[in-house]
Amino acid sequence: MSVDRRRFLTISAASLSGALLSACNKNPERAQKLLALAERGNQRVEEALFRHTAMNHVSPSAPIAGASFPKYRISKTVPIWDTAARGVWRLEVSGAVRRPLSLTLDDLMKLPRITQKVDHFCVEGWNARATWSGVRVSDLARAAQATDDAQFVDFTSFDEDYHESWDMASAMHPQTLVAYGMDGYLLGPAHGAPARLHSPVKLGYKNTKYLTRVVFMPVQNGGYWSDQGYEWYGGT
Amino acid sequence: MATLVKRNHWVVRLTHWVNVLAVVIMAGSGMRIFNAHPAFARPGERFPLNPWEGTPIPPWLTFGAWLGGARHWHFAMMWLLVLNGLVYLGFLFFHGEWRDIVPRRGDARDAWEMLRFYLFVRRDHPHQGKHNALQKSAYFAMPVLGIIIVLSGLAIWKPVTLGFITALFVNYKWARFVHFVAMALLIVLALVHVFMVFTVDPYSLRAIVTGWYDRARSPEARNARPFYHLFGSARESTAPREVPPA
Numbered sequence: 001m002s003v004d005r006r007r008f009l010t011i012s013a014a015s016l017s018g019a020l021l022s023a024c025n026k027n028p029e030r031a032q033k034l035l036a037l038a039e040r041g042n043q044r045v046e047e048a049l050f051r052h053t054a055m056n057h058v059s060p061s062a063p064i065a066g067a068s069f070p071k072y073r074i075s076k077t078v079p080i081w082d083t084a085a086r087g088v089w090r091l092e093v094s095g096a097v098r099r100p101l102s103l104t105l106d107d108l109m110k111l112p113r114i115t116q117k118v119d120h121f122c123v124e125g126w127n128a129r130a131t132w133s134g135v136r137v138s139d140l141a142r143a144a145q146a147t148d149d150a151q152f153v154d155f156t157s158f159d160e161d162y163h164e165s166w167d168m169a170s171a172m173h174p175q176t177l178v179a180y181g182m183d184g185y186l187l188g189p190a191h192g193a194p195a196r197l198h199s200p201v202k203l204g205y206k207n208t209k210y211l212t213r214v215v216f217m218p219v220q221n222g223g224y225w226s227d228q229g230y231e232w233y234g235g236t
Numbered sequence: 237m238a239t240l241v242k243r244n245h246w247v248v249r250l251t252h253w254v255n256v257l258a259v260v261i262m263a264g265s266g267m268r269i270f271n272a273h274p275a276f277a278r279p280g281e282r283f284p285l286n287p288w289e290g291t292p293i294p295p296w297l298t299f300g301a302w303l304g305g306a307r308h309w310h311f312a313m314m315w316l317l318v319l320n321g322l323v324y325l326g327f328l329f330f331h332g333e334w335r336d337i338v339p340r341r342g343d344a345r346d347a348w349e350m351l352r353f354y355l356f357v358r359r360d361h362p363h364q365g366k367h368n369a370l371q372k373s374a375y376f377a378m379p380v381l382g383i384i385i386v387l388s389g390l391a392i393w394k395p396v397t398l399g400f401i402t403a404l405f406v407n408y409k410w411a412r413f414v415h416f417v418a419m420a421l422l423i424v425l426a427l428v429h430v431f432m433v434f435t436v437d438p439y440s441l442r443a444i445v446t447g448w449y450d451r452a453r454s455p456e457a458r459n460a461r462p463f464y465h466l467f468g469s470a471r472e473s474t475a476p477r478e479v480p481p482a
Contacts, residue, residue, distance in 0.1 A: 034312065035308040035309065035312050037312075038308070038311060038312030038315070039308060039311070039312075041315075042311050042312075046394070046397070049394065049397050049398065050397055051397065054396055054397050054398075054399060055396065055399070056395070056396045056399065057399065063281075065278065065279050065280050066280065067280070068278075068279040068280025068281075069279060069280075070279055119395070119408065121395060121408070122273070123272070123303065123307075124272040124273040124303070125269065125270065125272055125273035125412065126273045126275075126278060126279055127278060127395075127408050127409065128278055128279050128280075129278075200395075200396050201396050201397075228304070229302075229304040229305070229308075230303075230304045230307070231304075231307065231308075231311075235394070235396075235397065236394060236395050236396045236397065
């Protein structure tokens, strides 16, 4: 069948108005399907573009946010690790690993330390600079001997039921840290003490504060914000 | 005398209307995303270039209902915007229509004469080709703004992975500002365009739907300014006429 110009235009107009209709909440399910398809496609593009050599560069002379660095959390009050009730805080590194780890803050600080001034990109549109000190997640994976089954990593927190899972490539980026220091001081309770995940390669909502567990997994298990409709990938 | 001409190729007409859809959704969802942090300053800093720091866009102008929803729309519709733009620009290039909008010597003078005409300083409509010089510069500026918007958009979508694009705009904060300002300029141009269509040349609507345009009703033929000589067709010529043979 040949499609002449008039027919082509009729078909185009029909499909265009179809897209418009679904955009107008008349058929939100169809729009949702279209958006979900686009999100999957975008994630594939983002993963294909992702490089461990593509780093966030912040000039050494650039000012840091300091006291203005936004303080955010899930629970109503600032989560503070209660040693009396829960014992000494430990970071558990487990899942698809040959040597599960359980590290105290002192153990963590004995591992190779990275100090980096990087951006923090919030999904809301602001970015803030801070100098973070901590251990690369890739070093933790090496220490725990993550297996081939480790395709994703879940970062759990003691801030309510907050957690976010990541793709392995982003977690292994050299700028992805389990950070215990911020601007030269040990992390304060407002910023996720005793340790938090911090990386410029993911939006802020993927960077778990008040970290308790790093679990390597063969599948991803969503996350606090991703489950509410924000993109699971959330890469920058 | 046949004054009816085919003015717009179907590729131009199709990409024009797809662009209307894409730009409306992109601008609406973009403004909803902006409203999650309606400022350009980083926390603790100031941004004196924007006198409305912290003031959100009125919600009725936005699209996508919430931040996550608007982001989904924005990152889905960006593909339509970019593909459509590439088809349009590719067509302009290969079909030669770029000559209708790319500025050339003399356009500045012609634009000045058009301005004088619109401001009633000059009586008669300057002679023009397909578009008048003001129109031409607007139609040229739109794809240029589009390219700036797409590049600055990539810069804030992937500020680490595509950090070299972000660096073109200095950094994330400035890329976000450029993205917003270019969007605002594009919307202003589009609104002026729609205003001029309805107040100067409503006959061009036919040309952007079916492609056909009646030259006898062109603004030049009608000596039309906004709201002036909206109806009617070619005026009687005021040029001296020879005495007809007896």
